[in-house]
Amino acid sequence: MFNSLKFKVILFGFIFTFFSSFGQSYFLGLFNSSIRETLSITHGQFGTIYASATLCSSLLLIWVGKKIDDVNIFKFAFLVIILLSFSCFFFSKISSVLLLFVAIFLMRFSGQGLMSHTASTTISRYFTKTRGKALSISWFGLSSAEFIMPVLMVYLLTIISWQNLWLIFSITVLIFLPIVSFSLIKNLNLDSRESKDENIKDEEIKQWKRIEVIKDYRFYIISLNMLAMPWIFTGFAVFQSFVQTSKGWGPYTIAQSFMSYSIFSVLTLFLSGYLIDKFTSRKLLIFMNIPLLLSSIVLFFFDTPFIAFVFLGLVGISNGFANILGSSTWAELYGVKHIGSIKALTTALMVFATAFGTALYGFLIDIGFTIEEIVAVSGTYISISLILLFLIRKKLNPVII
Numbered sequence: 090m091f092n093s094l095k096f097k098v099i100l101f102g103f104i105f106t107f108f109s110s111f112g113q114s115y116f117l118g119l120f121n122s123s124i125r126e127t128l129s130i131t132h133g134q135f136g137t138i139y140a141s142a143t144l145c146s147s148l149l150l151i152w153v154g155k156k157i158d159d160v161n162i163f164k165f166a167f168l169v170i171i172l173l174s175f176s177c178f179f180f181s182k183i184s185s186v187l188l189l190f191v192a193i194f195l196m197r198f199s200g201q202g203l204m205s206h207t208a209s210t211t212i213s214r215y216f217t218k219t220r221g222k223a224l225s226i227s228w229f230g231l232s233s234a235e236f237i238m239p240v241l242m243v244y245l246l247t248i249i250s251w252q253n254l255w256l257i258f259s260i261t262v263l264i265f266l267p268i269v270s271f272s273l274i275k276n277l278n279l280d281s282r283e284s285k286d287e288n289i290k291d292e293e294i295k296q297w298k299r300i301e302v303i304k305d306y307r308f309y310i311i312s313l314n315m316l317a318m319p320w321i322f323t324g325f326a327v328f329q330s331f332v333q334t335s336k337g338w339g340p341y342t343i344a345q346s347f348m349s350y351s352i353f354s355v356l357t358l359f360l361s362g363y364l365i366d367k368f369t370s371r372k373l374l375i376f377m378n379i380p381l382l383l384s385s386i387v388l389f390f391f392d393t394p395f396i397a398f399v400f401l402g403l404v405g406i407s408n409g410f411a412n413i414l415g416s417s418t419w420a421e422l423y424g425v426k427h428i429g430s431i432k433a434l435t436t437a438l439m440v441f442a443t444a445f446g447t448a449l450y451g452f453l454i455d456i457g458f459t460i461e462e463i464v465a466v467s468g469t470y471i472s473i474s475l476i477l478l479f480l481i482r483k484k485l486n487p488v489i490i
């Protein structure tokens with residue numbers, strides 16, 4: 090089992106999603122206060138820099154991400170690893186607003202962008218009949234990190250400077266990840282694994298090119314729903330100190346409640362993997378953001394510290410669905426031949442959404458919005474996107490040729 094190629098591909102995805110954490114908003118948000126204190130900048134200024142850098146990274150990702158369709162996956166992964174290690178090193182050297190912009194750009198591009206893109210594209214193309222289960226195990230890597238990292242980082246920041254922590258991250262990536270990639274996917278040939286979906290029988294799904302996808306109205310409605318989690322949760326993660334202060338919670342409340350988020354995210358990951366293989370991603374899409382909508386309602390009406398665990402638990406459920414559906418839906422609907430190019434676009438949109446969320450939260454905080462008013466804005470967006478998806482639910486079938 091442990092020597093099988095399937096196991097190696099899944100383990101590769103697991104490790105890469107785990108290490109994508111270095112560029113994820115929940116992780117970078119843990120350093121928000123330390124960086125703002127070092128540079129003497131406000132929430133709004135940090136949010137603007139974060140959003141601008143993230144936006145730039147998303148634009149570059151559209152071009153770089155599609156290269157995964159054209160080159161050996163091991164070579165692509167190795168280059169991503171080198172870039173991530175350098176990005177962590179650069180992050181440790183932040184001493185000005187300009188360097189902060191470049192550092193965030195590099196971390197968002199290499200970490201959240203390319204690391205997760207490499208993992209999900211590899212899994213989506215290699216697996217067909219068990220794609221849902223494979224993706225769920227792969228994305229368990231990120232959920233594991235979300236369970237472990239917040240409390241660990243809060244503790245480490247009390248004994249190690251944030252700059253030295255990022256140097257440690259850089260060295261760890263540079264030593265560990267090349268060994269992992271060489272051991273697991275050196276000889277992987279993605280094209281050899283493409284096979285017909287048993288639900289389609291002898292017919293074949295149309296293999297959409299990216300230029301065709303962007304002309305399909307379904308792509309935009311699905312994307313509206315896919316992007317809800319990135320921009321809403323990123324805003325919360327980056328400005329978690331603001332939420333904590335607004336609600337009167339203790340300094341460890343949100344860090345501890347991330348465990349609730351991780352537990353429910355993991356449970357949903359495995360459940361959604363089974364459900365996707367049984368019912369398809371297209372039929373599950375409508376349920377993805379309902380827990381996220383409920384989380385907004387909970388945070389709007391309640392203030393007790395326990396609500397942080399309920400809120401993040403509900404967010405974790407939606408996140409568990411979103412991580413899998415964000416890869417499997419596109420493969421089901423548009424085929425896998427050009428999935429790298431399509432995923433580069435959707436990943437870039439996801440990164441752009443995180444930029445939007447950060448900028449919006451920072452702006453609303455600076456002009457005096459309360460957390461309850463910000464949550465109301467989020468809930469309105471979720472409701473509108475859900476209604477639009479409901480209206481096209483019967484049209485979410487692949488084109489058969």
